[in-house]
Amino acid sequence: MPYTAEISRTNPGCFIFLVDQSASMSDPMESGETTQPRAEVVSNAINRLLTELSVKCAKEEGVRDYFHVAVIGYGHNRVGSAYQGTLAGRDLVPLSEVANNPARVESRTKKVSDGAGGLVETSVQFPVWMDPVTNGGTPMTRALGYANTLVGHWVDMHPGGFPPIVLNLTDGESTDGDPTSAAIGLASHATADGPVLLFNLHVSGSGGAPITFPDSEEALPDTYAKLLFQMSSVLPSHMRSYAASQGHRVSESTRGFVYNADIVSIVEFLDIGTRATELR
Amino acid sequence: MAVSRDGRPGHGPGSGHGPGAGSARKFPTGANYAEALQHPELCFSDPDLKHGTVQQSPVLGPKPISGNFASVFSVTATNGQRYALKCFTRDSATLGKRYSAISTALGGLGGPGAGGLSQPWPVGFDFLEQGVLVGREWYPAVKMTWVQGTGLINWIEGNLHDPAALHSLADRFLAMTADLEKNGIAHGDLQHGNLLVAADATFRLVDYDGMYVPALRGEQATENGHRNYQSPSRTAADFGPAMDRFSAWTIELALLAVATDPGLWTQLHDRQGEFLILSEMDFKEPATSLAWPVLLSHPDRRVRDVAGRVKGFLGRPTSALPPLTADAVRLPAQRRAPAPASASGAGGYGAGGGLGGSRPTVTSWTPAASGASASGVPAWMAGRIAASTAAPGVTQSPVQQPAGGRAGLSGFGGRSAGDLAAALGALLSTSVPGALVLAAAQPVDVLPAAQGVALLTSAALVGFGRRRRPEYRAARKRVRELKRRSRELADPASLHQRLEKEIRVLDDAIAKDNTASDQRVQALQLELRDGQARITMDLNRRTDQAQQQLAGLAAKERRRVDKALEPAIRAHIQDKLRRTSIQDARSLSNMGNKMVQALQDAGIRTAADFIGVDFSHNPSVVYLVRPGGQRIRVPGIGEARATALSDWRQGLEHRARASAPTTVPPAAKAQIKADIAALRRTHKAEIKQAEAEALQKKAALQQRITDERGRLTGQRQQRAMDTQRRRAELLQQQKQLAGAEAERGRVEAELGVVRGEARGALGVGRYVRFLVTGR
Numbered sequence A: 001m002p003y004t005a006e007i008s009r010t011n012p013g014c015f016i017f018l019v020d021q022s023a024s025m026s027d028p029m030e031s032g033e034t035t036q037p038r039a040e041v042v043s044n045a046i047n048r049l050l051t052e053l054s055v056k057c058a059k060e061e062g063v064r065d066y067f068h069v070a071v072i073g074y075g076h077n078r079v080g081s082a083y084q085g086t087l088a089g090r091d092l093v094p095l096s097e098v099a100n101n102p103a104r105v106e107s108r109t110k111k112v113s114d115g116a117g118g119l120v121e122t123s124v125q126f127p128v129w130m131d132p133v134t135n136g137g138t139p140m141t142r143a144l145g146y147a148n149t150l151v152g153h154w155v156d157m158h159p160g161g162f163p164p165i166v167l168n169l170t171d172g173e174s175t176d177g178d179p180t181s182a183a184i185g186l187a188s189h190a191t192a193d194g195p196v197l198l199f200n201l202h203v204s205g206s207g208g209a210p211i212t213f214p215d216s217e218e219a220l221p222d223t224y225a226k227l228l229f230q231m232s233s234v235l236p237s238h239m240r241s242y243a244a245s246q247g248h249r250v251s252e253s254t255r256g257f258v259y260n261a262d263i264v265s266i267v268e269f270l271d272i273g274t275r276a277t278e279l280r
Numbered sequence B: 001m002a003v004s005r006d007g008r009p010g011h012g013p014g015s016g017h018g019p020g021a022g023s024a025r026k027f028p029t030g031a032n033y034a035e036a037l038q039h040p041e042l043c044f045s046d047p048d049l050k051h052g053t054v055q056q057s058p059v060l061g062p063k064p065i066s067g068n069f070a071s072v073f074s075v076t077a078t079n080g081q082r083y084a085l086k087c088f089t090r091d092s093a094t095l096g097k098r099y100s101a102i103s104t105a106l107g108g109l110g111g112p113g114a115g116g117l118s119q120p121w122p123v124g125f126d127f128l129e130q131g132v133l134v135g136r137e138w139y140p141a142v143k144m145t146w147v148q149g150t151g152l153i154n155w156i157e158g159n160l161h162d163p164a165a166l167h168s169l170a171d172r173f174l175a176m177t178a179d180l181e182k183n184g185i186a187h188g189d190l191q192h193g194n195l196l197v198a199a200d201a202t203f204r205l206v207d208y209d210g211m212y213v214p215a216l217r218g219e220q221a222t223e224n225g226h227r228n229y230q231s232p233s234r235t236a237a238d239f240g241p242a243m244d245r246f247s248a249w250t251i252e253l254a255l256l257a258v259a260t261d262p263g264l265w266t267q268l269h270d271r272q273g274e275f276l277i278l279s280e281m282d283f284k285e286p287a288t289s290l291a292w293p294v295l296l297s298h299p300d301r302r303v304r305d306v307a308g309r310v311k312g313f314l315g316r317p318t319s320a321l322p323p324l325t326a327d328a329v330r331l332p333a334q335r336r337a338p339a340p341a342s343a344s345g346a347g348g349y350g351a352g353g354g355l356g357g358s359r360p361t362v363t364s365w366t367p368a369a370s371g372a373s374a375s376g377v378p379a380w381m382a383g384r385i386a387a388s389t390a391a392p393g394v395t396q397s398p399v400q401q402p403a404g405g406r407a408g409l410s411g412f413g414g415r416s417a418g419d420l421a422a423a424l425g426a427l428l429s430t431s432v433p434g435a436l437v438l439a440a441a442q443p444v445d446v447l448p449a450a451q452g453v454a455l456l457t458s459a460a461l462v463g464f465g466r467r468r469r470p471e472y473r474a475a476r477k478r479v480r481e482l483k484r485r486s487r488e489l490a491d492p493a494s495l496h497q498r499l500e501k502e503i504r505v506l507d508d509a510i511a512k513d514n515t516a517s518d519q520r521v522q523a524l525q526l527e528l529r530d531g532q533a534r535i536t537m538d539l540n541r542r543t544d545q546a547q548q549q550l551a552g553l554a555a556k557e558r559r560r561v562d563k564a565l566e567p568a569i570r571a572h573i574q575d576k577l578r579r580t581s582i583q584d585a586r587s588l589s590n591m592g593n594k595m596v597q598a599l600q601d602a603g604i605r606t607a608a609d610f611i612g613v614d615f616s617h618n619p620s621v622v623y624l625v626r627p628g629g630q631r632i633r634v635p636g637i638g639e640a641r642a643t644a645l646s647d648w649r650q651g652l653e654h655r656a657r658a659s660a661p662t663t664v665p666p667a668a669k670a671q672i673k674a675d676i677a678a679l680r681r682t683h684k685a686e687i688k689q690a691e692a693e694a695l696q697k698k699a700a701l702q703q704r705i706t707d708e709r710g711r712l713t714g715q716r717q718q719r720a721m722d723t724q725r726r727r728a729e730l731l732q733q734q735k736q737l738a739g740a741e742a743e744r745g746r747v748e749a750e751l752g753v754v755r756g757e758a759r760g761a762l763g764v765g766r767y768v769r770f771l772v773t774g775r
Helices: A038-056 A095-100 A140-157 A180-187 A223-231 A237-245 A263-273 B013-017 B030-036 B095-107 B152-158 B163-182 B245-260 B263-268 B280-284 B291-296 B301-312 B341-347 B417-440 B446-468 B470-489 B492-551 B553-578 B582-587 B593-601 B639-658 B666-760 B764-773
Strands: A013-020 A028-031 A034-037 A067-075 A078-081 A104-113 A119-128 A165-170 A197-203 A257-261 B064-066 B070-076 B082-088 B125-134 B137-145 B195-197 B203-205 B612-614 B623-625
Touching (some): A028 A038, A034 A038, A038 A095, A038 A197, A038 B064, A078 A140, A165 A263, A257 A263, B030 B070, B095 B137, B152 B245, B245 B263, B263 B291, B446 B470, B470 B492, B470 B666, B492 B553, B553 B666, B582 B593
Antiparallel strands (some): A028 A034, B070 B082
């Protein structure tokens, strides 16, 4: 049965985040009571997820390398690592190194319950690995090609492992040609445990209702949305049941795709899309 | 044991937001808890925790230890007491109920000692309904006493070369599982991560989320345990007192195996692997496992026996497995006739109960790799080497059994080509000059000179031939050795040093060899795993296409049928149209007799005589299109009439289509079915072929790896035996240094004997006789 391989230090998993850094990512989107540039919402979500993964894989002796993680930005004339600080320029990085090397740890203020019915403002530590960048076009085809190279190498080194998962977060149409064949090429890599998974998320500022994890393209508004849907892999069964447990309606053909995502569905997308088979 | 029932009553303001029983709610993630725990004064209600200090990680704040469904944090209270706080990341409505039942059951066990537990394995806990405040809601948590202990894998690695310690740990493990069995309790997730070994080498069992106690009868399991410790047949329905048995046996087998032969750990445990010596694939696909053959053919009988039992459990339902008892892992001869499970539970804490003194005696083996002196032989060598070399304590004089052997001293044996050449040469050189003399009647004074040369030559040849004899060489070597030894015995201290050094070199060499071969075995395992994965990948790629073709065959068949029907349908429509006179068009509101006449005049007599109308170029100029494609104008037919005519004809066609034949003639249908069946067979054959090839490739790969490993094992055994023998000799020599003077006398005496023999039995005279007679 595909997508059941054990994820362990001897059999690590692989996440590649592709983050759109085009100019339009500076457009605002709603974030609670305020608005924030889309790029800021996305980089916050990725930073939070890297903390989440580090916590999930932490053991007595420290963070274990159950995963290797790449964060690749694509924007003006550039496709490459979006890590900052010591990890700058690196592609796939073992999770323990990620955990130990955020670019910085910010102190952010947050209102939390004071346990007596009121709210109190406290500061919380927030590790940061990537910052929002917005500039130029959306070279999605090149970004998928970049991921293709990383994935090809990974699959060759880990033929029996859980297949790599590529999560693409974008707000616009590809500006360097139809990405379909690049996506097909990427998903044609496979380990013995199944083909590479490509999940897509379309960020929106429009405020319309997000379409999360659809199982057909019928409800999708336009050809661009349909194209992203077709590029997205069907969710493996353990992610499907997790999505169901989180209140999503799913079927056997539910795909890893969110259209018109708001801030909540970005977090959900990352949470469901990086859900591993059991981690010990 | 500090086990309270339900934690503290909920009195915080957040309790109103608590979960209703049975409703699944989204629990905080590990990172959510880590963030909340940055402010213990806000997120806790328990006073110990509220004023406590949360242990921090180097970079990311509160330091978590995460499992599949929870993250654990370390909190030290102001009084110095350290707690482990377990925060759940997955909702379980029955969590509180379960922990309450577990608390009651464990509380009733009593402490360690006579009649109680074998060791203090239970860990005290409080279930806190209001554990942690995250956001605006309280979430439950389990507050446990912090256990100081070493994880099982680390402990094994630290004691790998202490077989006695490993054996007594195996006994303790057995005793602990007996405690559980006796009380009808099962842990649910016995695995290395949940087994801590305290400083006194007794177990602490942690993580009770999946624990079964009798009060939970009828419940379902919330988790199925670690995949590398479970029978493939375990399901959530197996929640009950027997659910630990498979994992218990697996762990006991691992402990016994590495206690008996630490090389098994190096060979079978992956560095950083989440298992001991067996993992999921060994259980799911035992046929392709490399571990089973190693264990099942291990020279140690008990390892073989226990491994055989565990392997036998693979096909069986977990509930049908026997409990792990001390008697079950004894060798048959040592088993007690009736062995009640409870008997093994009474070992007493700290006494290492269970097996006690009934252990086989192979435990004294300390491998050369440890650097310590070898005082025994590894189990797998037993019976393969002579007792005298297996046990260096047995007196064995190197003088009596020299390295070179003494067989040669009884004389020469078996003439070789060299001997024959020497004999021939000697014969020729002495006889030829004689023959010359006789033939040529040389002057007399020449004769002695020639004969002298000839005799010298033959003597040299005989001497050369004799020196080439192995017997002679061995004797010479022995003489040299004895001389050196005699010299050394005059200075016992330096000899002792030399022997010491030689033993060290020997130990280092074998340790290095063993490490290299262990690494090679591990590499082979990896090669097998990756190789099998690659074969599967290739198979998937090859069969994917065929599978898709197969899936599309039904649609293909429908298309073929439709296509086969098409001519019959067309003929039927044509026939119907032809049978409909254009006169019938008079029923149309805008068509009168005059128009019909005009159509007939233009050659349109039936509905089949035109196929459509065309006014695309100019709406005022209307053409009727004839079946051949030619366009004709009919006077009086404008846009409206043309449209009506076209609709009339289409209506006719539509009705005709409805009455058209729907079944393909039997012959055509049979042909289609046959074609599709042939395609199906082809694709299925392709898949079968690919599968068979993959299977063959996998078998070949496994064979290659198994052979290679067999070769390595053989080499290793040979090396170990050689080393042992040599080591025993050296040790013996060292031992005898005490009587160096007497020994020197013996050596001198033997030297005399060997020299004498070399001169006698291996002397020139004997050699010449040997050359001539072969004896």
